[in-house]
Amino acid sequence: MGITIKDVAKLANVAPSTVSRVIANNPRISEKTKEKVREAMRELGYHPNFIARSLANQSTQVLGLITPGSTDVFFQNPFFPTVLRGISEAAHEKQYAVQLTTGQTDEEIYEGVVQMVQGGRVDGVVLLYSRVEDRVLQYLRERHFPFVMIGKPYEFVEEITHVDNDNFRAAKDVTEYLLGLGHERIAFIGGNRELVVTVERLLGYEKALSDAGIALKEEYILYEEFLKEGGQEAVCELLALEEPPTALVVIDDLMTLGVLNTLSEVKVKVPTDISVVSFNNVLFAEMASPGITSVDINIFDLGYQAGKSIIQKVENPTEPTKRIIVPYNIVCRESCSKI
Incomplete structure (x- = not known):
């Protein structure tokens, strides 16, 4: 018979309900108690059944990531793996997984987003770009589906949570x-x-x-x-x-x-x-x-802040709209000189 929450609770000397709250990363549980429970989980080799949790909570614990067009750009340009690391870090902290949708054309990407949302595969979406005109953005707004953007929206700036540089x-x-x-x-x-x-x-x-x-x-x-x-x-x-x-x-x-x-x-x-x-x-x-x-x-931080923001919107539908500006700095090297 497999290890259960009761086994973890017994070893950590807490109630089974406390173990459940630690797994859900409930903010009401102290960090000391969380660490004690997690240590017991590691010692026993216990791994939560996230699929069962998702069914019970009507939540997938998955975030969708939408790329800006051609997969060639996404996989060749170092910007995207770095921003993805930032999002993944934020997701990991809250025990979310990430699902990437790509395509060779805008139409393929749009259809991938529709399948993601209507299929109930994700709880929220991060757009890794901002376009002047974007069917995906319009679709998400019309469905009132949780999403955030990396980049300043061309329209509806006050209505869309976004993470950006100046x-x-x-x-x-x-x-x-x-x-x-x-x-x-x-x-x-x-x-x-x-x-x-x-x-x-x-x-x-x-x-x-x-x-x-x-x-x-x-x-x-x-x-x-x-x-x-x-x-x-x-x-x-x-x-x-x-x-x-x-x-x-x-x-x-x-x-x-x-x-x-x-x-x-x-x-x-x-x-x-x-x-x-x-x-x-x-x-x-x-x-x-x-x-x-x-x-x-600060590409990593762009991703991290976007990941945190979408999880906040998923877990609290009344979360206010935010514009998060990540600072930048010029790193001077040898490619410039006086004329």
């Missing part, structure tokens, strides 16, 4: 950093123009140029996928201009890696010939040659 300010800051080094011909390589993060960072870039009295050049603004290939294509187009830029603001480190590779191939030196700043500060920003000056947006 992307406008961050892009303005890095553009002003390049202006301070004497650069005036500064280009912007953005991601998908339907993503709000691209819109916000572009606005920050434009504001910095405007404040400096520098006219905006449309040919200096390009949009690509958040992939290394996107950075390669963009920099080739910029270098072909009659008056190429002397500095680049690139919206993502993986794209920046493509930029650096291409510049190296055509013998354009960084930062001697062109300066580059980027976003995300993933590991290879430090390991690249030269090291990439990058905005550290």
Whole structure:
């Protein structure tokens, strides 16, 4: 016969109901009692039956994660595994599992979300992105299904709990950093123009140029996928201009890696010939040659705060709407110099 809650209660010298509350991570149970019960569970090799608990509570104890389009972007770009670690950490603390839905097209992802929600597979959803127009967002709002977003909503900002950086300010800051080094011909390589993060960072870039009295050049603004290939294509187009830029603001480190590779191939030196700043500060920003000056947006914390927020909404439907702003900082390395 298997180990039961009663066995754990006996070893921990508590009531069986206390063991149940510890398993549910009830905040009314002291940390000392929780640790005593968990130690007894470890000693006896007891593992709670979460399926039975879910049936009893009419809860799946599962969070759904929705990706921004193509699976290529999700699995190649280090941003997403890092944000996923943050969400998973928050879920683990409350004994939730996570379920990821991906697809090659927006339609596939939308259908995956519908199956998740209508099939009762998840208690709540985290959108790992924010789009200008999004069927998934509309669907979740219409069904009043618990969800939070990573990124600022394009609409209904006051009605949707979201976790974000101040992307406008961050892009303005890095553009002003390049202006301070004497650069005036500064280009912007953005991601998908339907993503709000691209819109916000572009606005920050434009504001910095405007404040400096520098006219905006449309040919200096390009949009690509958040992939290394996107950075390669963009920099080739910029270098072909009659008056190429002397500095680049690139919206993502993986794209920046493509930029650096291409510049190296055509013998354009960084930062001697062109300066580059980027976003995300993933590991290879430090390991690249030269090291990439990058905005550290605290990706893990974005995920962790989103995970905590969706669990709060699931467990308390009256939880107020929140906007959580995660701080950022510019990490200066060798990819920028005075003109």
